[in-house]
Amino acid sequence: MHGIWGYWLKVAYACCVAFLWLALGAPVSADNAPPPDYQAAARAYQDGQMAMQSKAPAEAARLFELADALAPSPQALRNAIRSNLAASQATRAATLALAARRRYTDRETQSLARQVLAATSAKLARLSVKCGQPCALVCDGQSVDTRPAYQFDLFVDPGSHVVRAKFQAREPVEQEIELHPGERLILSLEAVSTSPSDAAVPSAFSIEPLLADSATTGAPAAPGAPQWMFWTAAGLTAVSAGAALVSGLDTVQRHDAYLEAPTPDGYAQGVQSQRRTNLLFLSTGVLGALTVGLAFFTDWGGAVSVSPHVDASLDGASVSVSQRF
Numbered sequence: 001m002h003g004i005w006g007y008w009l010k011v012a013y014a015c016c017v018a019f020l021w022l023a024l025g026a027p028v029s030a031d032n033a034p035p036p037d038y039q040a041a042a043r044a045y046q047d048g049q050m051a052m053q054s055k056a057p058a059e060a061a062r063l064f065e066l067a068d069a070l071a072p073s074p075q076a077l078r079n080a081i082r083s084n085l086a087a088s089q090a091t092r093a094a095t096l097a098l099a100a101r102r103r104y105t106d107r108e109t110q111s112l113a114r115q116v117l118a119a120t121s122a123k124l125a126r127l128s129v130k131c132g133q134p135c136a137l138v139c140d141g142q143s144v145d146t147r148p149a150y151q152f153d154l155f156v157d158p159g160s161h162v163v164r165a166k167f168q169a170r171e172p173v174e175q176e177i178e179l180h181p182g183e184r185l186i187l188s189l190e191a192v193s194t195s196p197s198d199a200a201v202p203s204a205f206s207i208e209p210l211l212a213d214s215a216t217t218g219a220p221a222a223p224g225a226p227q228w229m230f231w232t233a234a235g236l237t238a239v240s241a242g243a244a245l246v247s248g249l250d251t252v253q254r255h256d257a258y259l260e261a262p263t264p265d266g267y268a269q270g271v272q273s274q275r276r277t278n279l280l281f282l283s284t285g286v287l288g289a290l291t292v293g294l295a296f297f298t299d300w301g302g303a304v305s306v307s308p309h310v311d312a313s314l315d316g317a318s319v320s321v322s323q324r325f
Contacts, residue, residue, distance in 0.1 A: 041071035043273040048079060057086035065096070069146060086115070094120040094155040102153075124155040125179035127163070132190035135165040135173075156181075165189040203207055230294040237287040244280035252279050 048063035059283050061083035068076035084093035091117055101113040129137055134148035140161055144152050148168075158181045164174045173189040254270040 036150050037113075038070035038071045041067045041073070041076070044070060045076055045079075048076075048083070052079075052083060052086075055296065057083045059201075061087055061092070072103070074100070074106055074109045077104070078109055081112060081116060090120050091124055091157055096126055096154050098155070098311045112220070121138050122182045125181065125185040126153070126155050127161075127177070127179070128153050128184065128186045129163065129165070129190045130186070131165055131167070133167060133170075135167050135189065138164040138166065162207065163187060163189070193257065227298055230291065230298045233287060233291040233294055236285060237291050240280060240284040240287050244277060244284050245278040 009073075044063045044067035048067060051057075051063055061080050064076050064080035064083055067073070068080060072093060077096060081093050081096045081100065084090075084096065097113040097116040097120075100109050101117070104110070127139070129152045131150055134150055136148045137144040139151045139154070139156065145156055156179060158179050161177050161179065162174065163170055163177060166172045175189065177185060177187070179185055209217035216226045251270065251273040254266065254273050258266040258270050
């Protein structure tokens, strides 16, 4: 029984580590990221505090963001969020809240990010941009980030915007978009090279196919799974995991008790407890897999529309795909 118990304890530990890794998010490495400059970050942080005391929240927000860029820290990012809110810069505050929720898992940062997103997301529009290679993103002439990246997640004011992705040694890709309050748009921008000798390629063309939906064809759209199914499966997974841990502790106690006073009855109870623990861990794994599967098929926001856009010339081509929620 000792060998079986040790094996399943290792399995349970590995499952818990894997779950926490997926739930909290694996660390993402930044290509060519400069080393942290703690001295410069500390000076920017102190200047930001002074700006807040001087009733200059916009300048304080800029300094706190600079401090976080020089040496990332949850304190600097939280102060940047609060300063942007004080400066009535809701779009920037909400964008930083998205970054804070993704980068840091401490309770204070997560709580602040949830509060800001709950208060602003319904009034703003969310734009998620993905590039096939690192790009510098510009929205309405303003740079979104100081460093190129593969993807960006930000909030913008509802209305018309021009998004431009700049690539190294590639033609930039530009897309005009129209966003409504509470809407989320996923935009894929990618530069594609073409052969200059291909005479069949016209100087410029644009293709914007309209995808048929239930409103134009009369056919019902395939709905996703309701959200209550996902949350029910997640709750059952948590209950099963808790029961498995409790049963595992009980098995350990019975094992120790049997070693101190070996009896046939103690052995039988230990075996029964071990079997119960095994079944609970098995059910937790099955429920966890079901929950992960439902996460991909759950209808999180209603109807979704996809719109591809292609631009080409003799020098190259660009492809963009937008997905609306």
